[in-house]
Amino acid sequence: MLRKITSLLLVGLLLVGLLAGCGAKPEEPQTEEPAKEEALKIAMVTDVGGVNDKSFNQSAWEGLQKAENELGVKPGYQESKQEADYSSNLELLTDAGNDLVWGIGFLMGSQVEQAAKDYPEQKFAIIDNYYENPSENLLGITFKEQEASFLVGYIAGKMTKTNKVGFIGGMDFAVIHRFDYGFKAGVKHANPDAEILSQYAGAFDKPAIGRSIAESMYAKDADIIFHAAGDTGNGMIEVAKEKGKYAIGVDKDQNPDAPENVITSAVKRVDNAIYNVAKDLKEGNFKGGTNITYGLAEGGVDIAPSSDKLVPKEILDEVAKLKEQIIAGEIKVPANKEEFEAMK
Structure with a gap:
């Protein structure tokens, strides 16, 4: 009798186990999420x-x-x-x-x-x-800052009414020399008789010095000034606005800073x-x-796209041809004083 009861209990336990097994959900396979790439x-x-x-x-x-x-x-x-x-x-x-x-x-x-x-x-x-x-x-x-500077210098040489233009440099070293002598070469290419006033401010972060130099140059009858002086040159642009004179910007298109005064900019695509x-x-x-x-060939420098607002179309057409000649190597723009003197 005891054995029969024990057997019945075992059968009951087996049935419970089978039923439980039938109702259990199978385990879902584990998948690893791809590691997220960390931003540079x-x-x-x-x-x-x-x-x-x-x-x-x-x-x-x-x-x-x-x-x-x-x-x-x-x-x-x-x-x-x-x-x-x-x-x-x-x-x-x-x-x-x-x-x-x-x-x-x-x-x-x-x-x-x-x-x-x-x-x-x-x-x-x-x-x-x-x-x-x-x-x-x-x-x-x-x-090759000298290449864009040559083009804006050509524009200045063509557009000056007083036959006198100016250049303000930030500090006296090779990078700014490329702006300086490229600009001078462009002015002379357009207008051999034009006079070019040039002065270095000794700083890139002194707008007051830029103002002072610009006031002096405009007082000497310069009617267009190009700067390669960072924030120092922004002082020159403010003076151009106040006096109704022309200015040429640098690095970025600076026409939005003075839409009636900044005729072009030597853009450097940093x-x-x-x-x-x-x-x-x-x-x-x-x-x-x-x-x-x-350089120009690599799309690293150029004149500002806003140049067509204040620069006559016929001058921009001439600039486009000069650009092609520079890219083709037909015009070698000077990057320093020695090359400028040799070019003259």
Whole structure:
């Protein structure tokens, strides 16, 4: 009897187990979610003009913003108030874990080179500096500023009514010499008899100095002034507005700053260079250990698209032909005083 009861209990337990097994949901296979790609972090150290200088610092920042919108890059910047800030700002952005750190401007060339040596695992790039033997983690970007400056100089030479134009440079070094002598060559190509007033301000962040130089040049009958002086040159544009004179901008299209006065600008596409390097980095093609130069042929420099607002069409047609000649190598634009003198 006991054995029979035990057998019945065992059968009952087996039935319960089978029923439970039939009602259980099968385990779903485990799948791993694909790892999300981390966004590249790219940051820049500005020159002393600051990120809103309406010139090359601002253009560089716009390039990073474009990289953010189109490539998903996380951009950042550190402003330099004085040259002594360069090294500490580069170190700060390196410590922040950026994939690439930019130096914006020739003046921090040695500091960027030293940072590349101190942090060999960190990638660095610089605007406006050429290195003879850059390390593998360092990229130099330069421009043929003289080519765009030649074109705006030609416009100035054709449009001057007083036969006198002016040039204001930021600081006295090679990059600004390319603007200076390219402009002078363009003026003389258009108008051999034109007089060119020229002065260097010694700073890129002093609009008051730009104002003072411009007031002096306009008082001497210059009716068009070209600047390559960053925020310092913005002081000249303000004077042009006040006096109803003509001005030529630099780096960015500065016509919006004074629509009735800025007839053209020698545009330098720092934004395109910044964006292109970000794209290369994302695709695993960072060109460290080299230098890249952008000219008219590479779309790195040109006159501003707004030039047709104040410059007569026949002059712009002549400029278009000159542009073709420069790209073809038929005109070699001088980049310094020696080449300018030889060209004359």
